[in-house]
Amino acid sequence: MPKDTSIRSVLIIGSGPIVIGQACEFDYSGSQAIRSLKEEGVEVILLNSNPATIMTDPILADHVYLMPLNVASIEHILQAHKVDAVLPTMGGQTALNLAIEAGELGIWEKYGVRLIGVDLDAIELTENREAFRQLMVSKGLSVAPSYIANSYLEGMEAAQKIGFPLVIRPSYTLGGSGGSFVMREEDFPDALKRGLSMSPTHEVLVEKAVLGWKEFELELLRDAHDNVVIICAVENLDPMGIHTGDSITVAPAMTLSDTAFQRMRDEAILAMRSLGNFAGGCNIQFAINPETEELIVIEINPRVSRSSALASKATGYPIAKIAAKLALGYTLDELKNPVTKTTSALFEPALDYVIVKMPRWNFEKFHGADTRLGLQMKSVGEVMGIGRSFQEALQKACQSLENGRMGLGADRKEWIRTEDILHRLEHASEDRIFRLKDALRLGVPERTIQKLTRIDPWFIRQIKELVKLEEELMRYNVPEDIPREFFLRLKRAGYSDAQIAWLLRVGEEAVTQRRIELGLRRVYKTVDTCAAEFESNTPYFYSTFDGENESQPSDRKKIIVLGSGPNRIGQGIEFDYCCVHGLLAIKDVGYEAIMVNCNPETVSTDFDVADKLYFEPIFWEHIEEIIHLEQPDGVIVQLGGQTALKMAKTFHERGIPIVGTSFEHMDLAEDRGAFSDLLKRLDIPYPKYGVADDVDEALHIANEVTYPVLVRPSYVLGGQRMRIVINDEELERHVLSIFKHMPQNRILIDQFLERAKEAEIDAICDGEQVHIMGIMEHIEPAGIHSGDSSAVLPTYSLSVEAVNTMVEYTEKLAHALSIRGLLNVQFAVKDDKVYVIEANPRASRTTPFIAKAYDVPYLQIATKVMLGTHKLSDFNIQPRPKGYAIKVPVFSFEKFPNVDKNLGPEMRSTGEEIRFIKDLTDPFFRELDRQRYMYLTR
């Protein structure tokens, strides 16, 4: 069936701000869908309120509407454009829900817009848990016994019939919101009430809990001709009971026989074909009883999802891109596999490697949160490790997490108290996999661990083998003693040099030196969808220790961009936006653009964005090996947030060229003492401050700068553990708590400018000229983290003098810091006096926002300036302001009901929205402004 030529214009609905359960994976799928539709000559109109996304860039869609995701915005668009069809399957549950709402109001009918990809009945079937259950049963598929409840009474009745343990699943919610496992009868009433209130239809499913069953997910594509292919089968290492977004997952399935897998595949296809009209990507989850191999269907998502983004990165098969074409009417057999370019898209990828996805949590940002994992997703991001064995992939995933781990343990962060460890095995939290290894190291039997965790024994044995390898390693005294064969085994099991060094209690460099002497270097293999059966030229690589290296460096001039790793609070999608634009700029000036990143949700790790993609941890050893192979002309660290920036020191020490601002100058901005000296020299006011190494010093400094003071550890992200304290007693308590949790850190104490206004500037400097990209004024007063503040562009209440002073200080700093590229400066303005709070010599959270608000490709300009190929004067920069733009923070507090929701100096928002207002009489602005003191905490 060829494409439907009556579809000439398509509206794509995005997923809005990043919240837990719906992150940048939808920027990835949306961007792919837009490109895919445009390839077909279709006019694409996009609605999304999230300015930090690539999909909302003018480089992609024909018309971008940065408006709230509501029916009014849809009507506004439909009045302005002739839209033939709407594609609601690319923007997660948010987009599906909005499509349903607009459908119920008759909007689509009114404007003659067709739904493509999925119809409302199919969405309804998968969302209405009772209807879904009945459908599955009618098709002969098993589901867990369950009852639907619309009231407290019905819920209690259902529980009585099913017994405990059971599961409560609210209908129509996101990321398992409101869902819970109930083990004991006495916990049921509260859980039921919560579930009912979370569901927009006041409906929950009370379901028998299949505790300890193994969980699998299948990613499928179905076309209008009912062809179905399984792109990837993903095995959850954590069994049923932990949300798949919070589970460590592995592909291909490791412990599944063909008999069991084919039954699952048959059922998935049957279920999928029973869904009515559907053409695109979908996800289906199964639970399997390990003893009997009995199978039940858990749920279906008739849209691309977090797991389809993961499956795309895991297999190389671009699900969203193909799904968009299927929505236009193409069938799979008419399309080519975009990776091999010669074989068919109607095909099931074969993997000759293992991927391990690990979630990234941010519990430290939600004090008082219940950190136990369960039905409701709590992680904020994820990483993927690729290797030629499960062990290697798992350790690479650990190395990608950006939480200071060097791999799976063997890095001084181990626990040693068996009782504590066993407790953590039974009550899973973010560290369970690490505790599992601790338990094995302490000699806890595999069977005991399996009983407590219900993790498949094969995985436990794999980790046990790591413990044994470590025991064997510890028989050697120095790296020089390790024979080549054993060293190779360690590296193939994913050990970083840093872990080996820790186990031998020697320096990492000694280990690396020995490794290089032995000729053990990483080789790179291609992710090609077909296990090398066919030729493919996709430049998508991962490292391993094996014979053949497939990544042949070109002789072109080349630049490496370091990505920002997993999404987390304080470092999210905005940095991926920056990286993608960096890559575009590098390509534009004719250099080879090489991307390194490990976050499977991102656009930067799409196989055709960079010239070459290394899907590798942002971890020194991996980066060093890539640099060794590629010999790049420079590395860009300004675009990937703090993750990339903190590697600058090592590059500098090793003589690896850093693009743009030099390390010395970046360090000057980062080092509090040196920076303050610089401010003093430049005659720029700054809050009084001091640096303390112990409590006595802290007390002394606090009294000197006078209370209230801002207390924080040095070198953290998003103001972690930053507090405002008002007296000695509070100070002492907080400083002690910082030392307890972050023993390596020093304490910074700043004078807190009460009731000051906050403002910030993003600028580009080429060494001569400074261009001010935007000046933003925060609605909320000082004391709230800039990432949690509503930022208005341009300023709306600051005096002309203050603004001029800010610009002047920015220019002074840009020159003093010899900035080549980006600079972000944060200000406090009190009684019309401007203070500089900090300067960041890199892309900031607000750069994408300004680029969107002013419609200027600032990141590309900045990258070209960094590279030195262009001066600012080469560009004709014409910002197109539309009234005021407001960056509004968005929080995910509903996932943590018991957490204090007050805001303070520690960032807690997960995403952002953009709002355009004509003037200050706008009711949205007035409401924000009216509430500006409401969130303030001490």
Next chain:
Amino acid sequence: MISRPAATLLLADGTLFKGYAVGKIGTTTGEICFNTGMTGYQEVFTDPSYYGQILVMTNVHIGNYGTRAIEQESDGAKIAGLVVRNFSEHYSRPMANNSLQQWLEEEGVVGISGIDTRALVRHIRNKGAMNAIISSETDELATLQARLKDTPSMAGLELASKVSTSQPYVAGPASAQFRIAALDFGIKRSILDCLIARGCVVKVFPAHTTFETMEQWQPDGYFLSNGPGDPAAMDYAVEVTQKILAADKPLFGICLGHQILARAVGIPTYKMHHGHRGLNHPVKNLRTGRGEITSQNHGFGVSLKAICAASDRVEVTHVNLNDGTVEGIRLKQHQAFSVQYHPEASPGPHDARYLFDEFVDMLKKAPVSAR
């Protein structure tokens, strides 16, 4: 990762790999080929079509779920040797009853692990199928080369009679509606299961059985099985097939059976560069337009050009969506059809099991005189 003895893999073109011994300690030779399936290793190892082949598994972990006696496609291992990246002696599946290591030892299969299988596959993809030797007894090159030299090339090799049953046997209930005579060139157990499940009783005859012998059992239809080796060396089977066609009996062939059917109507076969082996090969059914994901295992193919020239007699019913090769044919003047791939799957997707239904439909429609 228990330390195992060293082992060596040498290809006919001199390429050398070092690894660790798995399975039986010993030496083995055969044609090297690769399979890209991610599940079903035991079914693959026991598929008689792999007879005489050293198999490279591209899936990087093999052995994880052990072995289970009832998940076999024949009475035992048929592969000549095994090459893997990571071998798991430990398994976790409660339903399994043996570890793969134990099973391979019992089956006498020599294997090697720790190999850069991807590099090896890329090598085979570029250079084509060739003979190879694995040894965990000696790493002396001269010895290995000498043994390798003595290994015959797969082209022109008749292997079906080596894996065929020596005596006829009956599978399925005697009371079944249809009687199928199957010529066993290395038949997979799940083919019998698929036929039996659809109301057939199957009598399995040795490869060298005459048409007349089979006729005495009064079958309603005939089946030509899969199997190893070069169809060009099987004129005996081609002749029997011609007689089945002349009698206008319903006939279904799979894989090697498909190649024999083609040769019986004058369509030549050829040795492919490196064959199709895996569980993800896309095939398009030209009659329905529907795609199917198929399980495949063949190193020889049927000539498309020759079929086009014989389009008055032979119709292409299925094509491979990747390379356009012939995946299925139907004879226009006979009740006979065949496919190159494995509709019985095991291992692999069940998308094409409808072909067994079509065969049974053909039996139902066949005039009683033809039965």
